[in-house]
Amino acid sequence: MEKRPGAREESLSRYIQRQSQRVRAFDARRPWVWDGLLTAFWTAAVLVDAAGGWRNIARDPSVPLWQVVAMSLAFSVPLFWRRRRPAAVLALMAWAAFLSYWTGAFLQAGLLQLVVIFHIALRLPLRTLVWTVSRIVPPLVVGAIRHPQGSWDQQIVPTLWVYAMVALLGIAVRSRKDYTAALVDRARRLEVERDQQAQLAAAAERTRIAREMHDIIGHNLSVITGLADGGRYAAAKNPEQAAQALDAIGTTSRQALAELRRLLGVLRDDSAEAVRDPQPSLVDLETLIEGVRSAGLPVRVEIGDDPEARPSLPAGAQLTVYRVVQEALTNTLKHAGPAAEAAVVLAYGEHDVTVEVTDSGGAGTGGSVTVGQGQGLRGMRERAALYDGTLEAGRLPAGGWRVRLRLPLESLRSLKDSRS
Template sequence: MLYGSAVTALILLGSLGESYPTSPDHALPPGAHPPPWPAYLLVVAAGVVLVWRHRWQVEVLAATVVLVSAYSMLGYVYGAALIAPAIALYTTVSYGGVRRALLLGAVSIVLLMVAGGPLGPWHTIGGPATVVPFEMAAAVCLGLAVSSRRAYIAAIQDRAERAERTREEEARRRVDVERLRIARELHDVVAHTMATINVQAAAAAHLLVDPPPQAAEAIAAIRSASKEGLRELRTILNVLRQADEVTGTQPTPGLTHLDALIASSRRAGLPTTVHTAGTLPALPAAVDLAAYRIIQESLTNTLRHAGPATATVELAARDGRLCIHVGDTGAGTGATVAVASTGTGTGTGATPAVAGTGDGHGLIGMRERAASVGGVLVAGPAPEPGGGFHVRAELPFDTVSAVYD
């Protein structure tokens, strides 16, 4: 505000000096006369609008050019008033690019020269109109210099921020590497030693015949302490490795565990039957695991959303593919068909979602399971009258290795 007031006062005083020259060298043009006081409102307004030049650059530039041009076209000398459009042009260019600067500068020069020349008090290109190109060009150059300076400082700050992020990421990476190294040392040395102690104590308790009570108590204490130490060590290792879940000791599940899965589903209240067409061949580990997880997730979804229902699991091997069908007879809450793309990434399946199941992550997980081994998966409500929800998947087991080539 103070800056705008100072500029406005300077413009007004300069305009008054031009209206009442004190020497013949600065005389008014022939036929011109000092403006009445209302005319000075134009140059005052041109200075006042500069207060908003940082918020509305182009609008303020246009306003100053129009106000100063109108003052000149009324027959009054506008030399001092040119300060307002010059400042507005400088501000506008400092926030824009080179093309914008050249365009705005050219338009401002043309309008101000025409208003101060043929349409002004001189009726030709003379007087203050001759300095318009130089004054506006200086404003453009100064604005471009400030704009380049701002861009340079912004680039330096961006590089500094990126460098800081890189240093933080490198520090985190080194911490993670050291954490994993410590975890490996603990696992390879301490865990092995503790496990050996536990095994040897168990063997001693089994081999000793009628040991003294003190010896039996000592062996039992060793077994208990080593077992507890292994449990605590496993917890420490999981923290060091930042594991999402405790590493299990169970074998990787597959279709050989399907009977246990079906029994668990029945105990949970979902009558489930299994039909296998012929004898299934030996499956690659990845396909075996994917098939188990797809069936497991399908039965879990049925338990959650189908309501009172029964489920059927059908397995068959056809043309080098394991065909899986899991269907239920429940009413459910409706679903949207979800088709998985192939493992090569050329499919066009839509993102699956099940109404009433949140964001449909279960179907997304099954789709990704199928795609990971080059298979496809289709899930959706069955047509009436049977109803229910059905999941069908085909997983190739002859060419599954091609997915990883």
């Protein structure tokens, strides 16, 4: 198997990143371990230097040994607190540096101040770096005055440059950490937003499916129930009408099964056949109303205006009108009683499209469904809200029930233009 170029480097990089993450995680849990090891290492190093090596660069090799050891420990031991109290540690080291330059020992342990300056640049506000100058410069000036060797700038400026470079390194590392933290936070927020969008989309899809299932099953079962009741009464007196009722039941059942297969096909595999299968539209209103009439409910239909002057509604808006009429007539079949009559009025205005479905209530409850309750009314309101429409439902003063849907044409046109 041929290896992809750079695969070894990527694997090594991932290994190093993984080990680095483990070390950082361990340090976050037990910071005292790393602080103790670092402090112990530098303490041992400065004590070795205090044993005699410091005299190689000292301006005054006659400094007492106890004083050299004390100054060396003052440089190394405070490193244990460098991450928690870097400013205080630098202040303590500044006194040790002042004594080192004053006595002429010029201990190399003074370079440990660079570690503290790095942590100040990494952890504290940047203005604190300006304050550190007052801790670093005075010892250097004292050493240049008491123990001159060459020009003053040769003794002070190089050391200041080293301090500045370390401070810049700390700032660079800090900027990189802040940038990485910002990316991680952004990725986390995007992940949360993605999960929220997925949950909202799933909830919206469940609501849509519930609406479709309620409309399909509820209406067709109500029609079948009405046909079955009528056929039962007609069986004894008029077998021909009973046979017609059975035929209508079969037709309605097959239509319901076809619609359910279409809906389940979209849910199952999003097949092209399921997508191409058209949803009901205003053209299918006549078939819907004929089915309701065959179930025993007289329905009067009024469609206003010249048919050629009617605006062309989007398919979704036509489906909304169809489902509202379907649900309203289904409720009439279930609740209005056997003597009820219904009317469907569809009007095309200059600014809106309205459809009103009313029933007389008959000898039944007159539409006993309470406004705002039940899946049907809620589903109708949700459909209307998709197109900035409104839906009103309630009892009529003279008895019966009314459902009125209004869809503004401006919203429908803008929706159609955005999709075209």
